[in-house]
Amino acid sequence: MPRKSNTDTRIYVLDTNILLHEPLAFLSFKENDVVVPMTVLEELDYIKDSKKDVARDARVCIRAMEDLLSEATPEEMIAGVPLEGLGAGENRPTGTLSIFADLNMVEAQQIFTSDENDNRIINVALHLQKTFAPNQVVLVTKDLNMRLKAKGAGLAHVEDYRTDQLITDIKYLTKGYHQFEGDFWTQVKSVDSRTEGRDTIHTVPRSLLPEAYVNEFLLDETNHFAGLVESMTSDHFDILDLGYERLMSRHAWGINPKNIGQAMALHSLLDPHIDLVILTGPAGSGKTLLALAAALEMVVERNMYDKIIVTRNTPEIAESIGFLPGTEEEKMAPWLAAITDSLEVLHKHDENTKGSMNYIMEKANIQFKSINFMRGRSIQNAIVILDESQNLTASQLKTIITRCGEGTKLICSGNLAQIDSNYLSPVTSGLTYLVEKFKDFSGSSTINLDGVVRSRLADFAENHL
Incomplete structure (x- = not known):
């Protein structure tokens, strides 16, 4: 005692x-x-x-x-x-x-x-x-x-145990972008612009947005300006001028963004300098579809990576996976139906959808892996899609992130409103912890996809049920 x-x-x-x-x-x-x-x-x-x-x-x-x-x-x-x-x-x-x-x-x-x-x-x-x-x-x-x-x-x-709780309310969670009221340029007192190749860089005073961080997107209400914070000092930060229309015209594997949130997500997903992309948002906002489309674009079309590894948290998987027939990929299929559904959407206009899916899964070397078997691995030159990551703790996410070796890109997606764990809440979820811890890391990007694009039925349900 x-x-x-x-x-x-x-x-x-x-x-x-x-x-x-x-x-x-x-x-x-x-x-x-x-x-x-x-x-x-x-x-x-x-x-x-x-x-x-x-x-x-x-x-x-x-x-x-x-x-x-x-x-x-x-x-x-x-x-x-x-x-x-x-x-x-x-x-x-x-x-x-x-x-x-x-x-x-x-x-x-x-x-x-x-x-x-x-x-x-x-x-x-x-x-x-x-x-x-x-x-x-x-x-x-x-x-x-x-x-x-x-x-x-x-x-x-x-x-409650709050040592690992970085925010007090989910409304304070970093969204990955900042929207200025009115026109962006009317709020800029001084600017120094330069051209680097095809890119235009604006250097503006830090006082314009004191809380800005690297890889944060900047938008305005007029839909004329879209930029990205590339670097910063104590007095200034550099903004890469993306252009609103150019950002909305990004595409991957035949998918075009339906709103500015998806456009920002697609930009980060296709950026080879970003090692970690975190996608949050409600069901039906396009997190999984965008992640898979970008992964296929970079593996099959651009040959930037060797394979795609798809994994997710699977409740009671240790007890139930062994009773399912087939290989590890076949055992994981029921929990990764969201990925195969998205793959089917991407090829629904093909003459033979099933044949196209099988060909692409082999061509892109898509592997379905159990999260339990990720420990001890060192994943090289691959894209790892971690779906439904809102149910993971901070220590479980750390286990997965530390598996990523040289040339590997990790995409974490999750909806904090759909936590199934008995002991996690939106503010204590490992996904929330990851967003706040990595927001100042130059190799990561966070995007909160706001807006359901699945259907008007899903949109109404998200807002009213």
């Missing part, structure tokens, strides 16, 4: 889902003490040997705690083992980590009608709150219902 001498420090009780979301989360609480209930260790032990996607995260967490607590005596584990010297950066932990044995029903407050794991963890937090008052005891969990139960049971402080 943690020994508290300073009432300014807190005691954080961690739920299992926090350690599955980030295995080293117990290092993120600075000078405060961390308590892991025995029930949490039991749940981690059960999960580590399961076939679930989070089994690896459970094993990483268990190993990390074992490294810290292996030399500690039972008394020290209960009292708290110092975390000093662990972690990285300025916010290294200085508190302690302790394991709290479960309370029996005599010791626990008789509040709950059942002895479920969540209730046992809440009882630990309630016991610590009573024992260590006036120190704050905080239960940290991603389970919304558990937070409600804990509050109802009398726990004063309950929180």
